[in-house]
Amino acid sequence: MRLDLSSDQRSQLELISLHLGKPPEQVLTDAARYLFENDMEFLESVERGFAPSTTQHFLDPDQLDRRFASILPRR
Numbered sequence: 001m002r003l004d005l006s007s008d009q010r011s012q013l014e015l016i017s018l019h020l021g022k023p024p025e026q027v028l029t030d031a032a033r034y035l036f037e038n039d040m041e042f043l044e045s046v047e048r049g050f051a052p053s054t055t056q057h058f059l060d061p062d063q064l065d066r067r068f069a070s071i072l073p074r075r
Contacts, residue, residue: 003028 005013017024059067 013024013027017027020027022030
């Protein structure tokens with residue numbers, strides 16, 4: 001695979017490579033692997049977060065009033 005980087009990006013990659021003691025190709029491979037793994041974890045957690053909303057359980061007006069009364073400070 002070919003990757004086109006600007007001269008600034010190449011310089012940054014070289015600095016990171018020197019700091020990590022890895023060749024630039026390995027730094028890019030590690031970065032891509034990290035992004036793919038975290039992206040999948042993020043998407044899975046978003047899907048888990050939306051799963052309860054698909055049950056379409058809504059509070060009726062009395063339940064809402066009780067919920068707000070328990071949260072809001074009394075005057």
